[in-house]
Amino acid sequence: MPQLAIIGLGLIGGSLGLALKEAQLEGLEIVGHDAEWGVNGRARKLGAIDREARHPAQAAEGAAVVVIATPILQMREVLEQIAPALGEGAVVTDTASTKRDVLRWAEELLPPEASFVGGHPIAGKEQSGLDAAEVSLFQGRPWAVVPSVRASEQAIKTVESLIALVGAQPVLIDAEEHDSYLAAVSHLPLVVSTALFSLASGSKAWPELAALAGPGFRDTTRLASSSPDLSHDICLTNRENLLHWLDRFGEELRRFRHLIEDRDAQEELIKAFAKVQTARDAFLRAPPERPRAAQAVDTMSAGERMLSFMVGEYVVRRTKEVERLLKERESGEAQPRRKLEDR
Structure with missing residues (x-):
């Protein structure tokens, strides 16, 4: 089987x-x-x-x-x-x-x-x-x-x-691309979510903050509830990529901080929010597709392909097992015959 x-x-x-x-x-x-x-x-x-x-x-x-x-x-x-x-x-x-x-x-x-x-x-x-x-x-x-x-x-x-x-x-x-890209869209959000909840819950005013925390705070900090083992392992095995994106995120936060602080930059601030809103809404409607290489047409279903491989491997292993058992049996039968001939 x-x-x-x-x-x-x-x-x-x-x-x-x-x-x-x-x-x-x-x-x-x-x-x-x-x-x-x-x-x-x-x-x-x-x-x-x-x-x-x-x-x-x-x-x-x-x-x-x-x-x-x-x-x-x-x-x-x-x-x-x-x-x-x-x-x-x-x-x-x-x-x-x-x-x-x-x-x-x-x-x-x-x-x-x-x-x-x-x-x-x-x-x-x-x-x-x-x-x-x-x-x-x-x-x-x-x-x-x-x-x-x-x-x-x-x-x-x-x-x-x-x-x-x-x-x-x-x-x-490939592995390098995977780890670099996932650091940006998965691992960075994990750390940011955790850091935000750590910041808020560590405040002396946390009881008051918690009473007023709405869906936005819950959604933004959802990943802070991830398995600590998983979070730790990700940080340890993708350290360089994660640090790179953390640095870039820090730069983006500083840019927004400057726009908020500068009273003469209010037009730029609203443009920044509008630009990101438009980009995210477009992403949610139709995410950009990664270019794919042309693939040959395959009429077999996914299940048929997988079972075909697995059954093939099973038959190969069973055949080798049977051959091994037959050789052992022949070897065992040959030894008594040789003993009789020696007599």
Whole structure:
């Protein structure tokens, strides 16, 4: 039976399992592992996985596709743990919010017969953990695809099919671009949201401020409720890019501060607000599209493509296993015959 493993069953891993089960791929078995006590059983009862694994290596054994959905700084250890268990042609992907370090770890630790295709679903919410998982989390959302230099074309297509299967849109990008761009539109907002709430809640007047805080404050500080582990790992693994955008944000704040302070710059101030309002409204109506390379027409569905690969890998492994068993049996039968001939 074709097998897919999910290691890490929090918001992203749990939602991925639910979405794959919703797709009803015939014959696909989803094996899951989470290091937190009790999560594996809850994930199985929730319907996100079919079978529990006690260790990452146990989950990866026999899997055609392995998805690592743990916190970023745990991924190096997971890659090290699953490496000996990976079969020939196995595809490994991840869901980390930063990519450069993860690809470096994969290059260092995974066997050459496995393909690593980095991934990052641009989806989520401030709540974390399996209890926050939802089947529609990835619907219509971009999902970055960041292949390693050794990844096969078939492995890349398999990951893209997996992404399409859960309703997301694959976006092919390299690790450096990914980390630089996400620092601006994801990681900077996380830090700014946290800093704003820290500033307000640290004021002596916080009880009065809180009583008057409306939807604007709640929306702007929503990301401050993100997992502290996730926030910490992002800052640590994307430090240079994040510092760059923090510096640029500081410059923009100083520009607005100058316009507010200068009584003779009121026309410029309203123009600045109007320009940004127009740009953001246009973005919400129709975000600018990233140029895409021309792709060959493929009449197979995402599910068919993924299952085709997984079934193929399963057949190859089973064939080799049978051949090995037959050789062992022939070897075992030959030894008694030689002993009889010696007599």
